[in-house]
Amino acid sequence: xxxxxxxxxxxxxxxxxxxxxxxxxxxxxxxxxxxxxxxxxxxxxxxxxxxxxxxxxxxxxxxxxxxxxxxxxxxxxxxxxxxxxxxxxxxxxxxxxxxxxxxxxxxxxxxxxxxxxxxxxxxxxxxxxxxxxxxxxxxxxxxxxxxxxxxxxxxxxxxxxxxxxxxxxxxxxxxxxxxxxxxxxxxxxxxxxxxxxxxxxxxxxxxxxxxxxxxxxxxxxxxxxxxxxxxxxxxxxxxxxxxxxxxxxxxxxxxxxxxxxxxxxxxxxxxxxxxxxxxxxxxxxxxxxxxxxxxxxxxxxxxxxxxxxxxxxxxxxxxxxxxxxxxxxxxxxxxxxxxxxxxxxxxxxxxxxxxxxxxxxxxxxxxxxxxxxxxxxxxxxxxxxxxxxxxxxxxxxxxxxxxxxxxxxxxxxxxxxxxxxxxxxxxxxxxxxxxxxxxxxxxxxxxxxxxxxxxxxxxxxxxxxxxxxxxxxxxxxxx
Numbered sequence: 094x095x096x097x098x099x100x101x102x103x104x105x106x107x108x109x110x111x112x113x114x115x116x117x118x119x120x121x122x123x124x125x126x127x128x129x130x131x132x133x134x135x136x137x138x139x140x141x142x143x144x145x146x147x148x149x150x151x152x153x154x155x156x157x158x159x160x161x162x163x164x165x166x167x168x169x170x171x172x173x174x175x176x177x178x179x180x181x182x183x184x185x186x187x188x189x190x191x192x193x194x195x196x197x198x199x200x201x202x203x204x205x206x207x208x209x210x211x212x213x214x215x216x217x218x219x220x221x222x223x224x225x226x227x228x229x230x231x232x233x234x235x236x237x238x239x240x241x242x243x244x245x246x247x248x249x250x251x252x253x254x255x256x257x258x259x260x261x262x263x264x265x266x267x268x269x270x271x272x273x274x275x276x277x278x279x280x281x282x283x284x285x286x287x288x289x290x291x292x293x294x295x296x297x298x299x300x301x302x303x304x305x306x307x308x309x310x311x312x313x314x315x316x317x318x319x320x321x322x323x324x325x326x327x328x329x330x331x332x333x334x335x336x337x338x339x340x341x342x343x344x345x346x347x348x349x350x351x352x353x354x355x356x357x358x359x360x361x362x363x364x365x366x367x368x369x370x371x372x373x374x375x376x377x378x379x380x381x382x383x384x385x386x387x388x389x390x391x392x393x394x395x396x397x398x399x400x401x402x403x404x405x406x407x408x409x410x411x412x413x414x415x416x417x418x419x420x421x422x423x424x425x426x427x428x429x430x431x432x433x434x435x436x437x438x439x440x441x442x443x444x445x446x447x448x449x450x451x452x453x454x455x456x457x458x459x460x461x462x463x464x465x466x467x468x469x470x471x472x473x474x475x476x477x478x479x480x481x482x483x484x485x486x487x488x489x490x491x492x493x494x495x496x497x498x499x500x501x502x503x504x505x506x507x508x509x510x511x512x513x514x515x516x517x518x519x520x521x522x523x524x525x526x527x528x529x530x531x532x533x534x535x536x537x538x539x540x541x542x543x544x545x546x547x548x549x550x551x552x553x554x555x556x557x558x559x560x561x562x563x564x565x566x567x568x569x570x571x572x
Contacts, residue, residue: 133169140164140168140169143190144187156177162532164191167539168190169194169543170539171300172438172513172516172542173302173519174512174518175303179304180305180306188292188305196295199298265326268294268298271318271325272323275319280312288305289306292305293305297324298330300331302401302518303518314409327401328365331361331403332361333357335434352464356447359446360443364442368402369399371419376415379416381414394409397409403427406517413505420521424508427514428440429441429445430442438542440481447473491513491537495527495534499531506523510538514542516542
């Protein structure tokens, strides 16, 4: 009798297990984007529980739920904002959780979904490949022809996923090796420097900006090699995995670069130098930031600030002491963010490039949006405008709600909200002082900024229907 019961129980468990696997297999094939969002939110909840454990805190006590939840969101979303002192509040176990969380977050929602779908179904289905390819070209989630030369092809998705994992490990290892001597020169013991070098490298490439030491970057304020290594890690993380994939294959053959790669590199470099020059002009006489430095220090720190406001999140200067004009410029850079399918947030540099090119084409009287001998379809412009509109809406609503809750200065609230949306991590000091209701609003802003409108659009793309007829044309008055 007992053997029969055990056999019956074992059979039921096998049936349940089979049904669960079939459910997830079907989910990954039918709607991998929705599955990605589900996994993304599940990871946040899991890390919230882990951060709440007494072993995760340095004082051995339970971390309040709001702080644990916000830390989990900021970690998985590779944002860098914090309501706690990240260097002193967490125990070694807590720091390991932060390190693992940013590595998982760096893979990206869609890439993670594709990998999990591959593990569960043992192959990448066509829809999963379309969504994974959509991480490098969002229009693959929508109808209509797409030029294969603009991004990686469906058959190359496996190589792209391998590139994601390999580039993460290799780049972080190289950056860590570059940072290690600077830590030793700063007086850090070699065994501590080993861990901190790896930690700094991960936070640079993932564009998170957490620091393992209580002093932050202050001990390295004039170690230009150390800071340059950080900027290099931030740059490589912010250009996006599809660009890294293209550069790996065609580094010295610019003509073979995809249009996406060209626009990403050009716009990123232009924003870096443009932002640095503007910060240099606006802050050179500010005695609280750059006004007391010599010409070389002032120039370097201005460009370092430009790189970090894009998405890096590391800070040498006190952000709260910047001129209001500089804060506004920083808000613009943070809102743009980095490249598509990267560890950076924001509306993405290609979105800005497409809109700027459309304005230029309109000014030149061209019938189509074109650059580098290629025509950009009108649906790409519609997606770009939708991303900007949706991002602006999120920032506006969050700013209004948090300002109403805290009654804080509008400029400070706007800066921290855009930093949250762009997953940058810089703060005027406001985030650490937010009450719990405002903390939750800021966390939602981070999630919306990281998941992005492209992922949300892909999540509902499966239910979209093509329209086989067109309505009569009527032109409203614009402007």
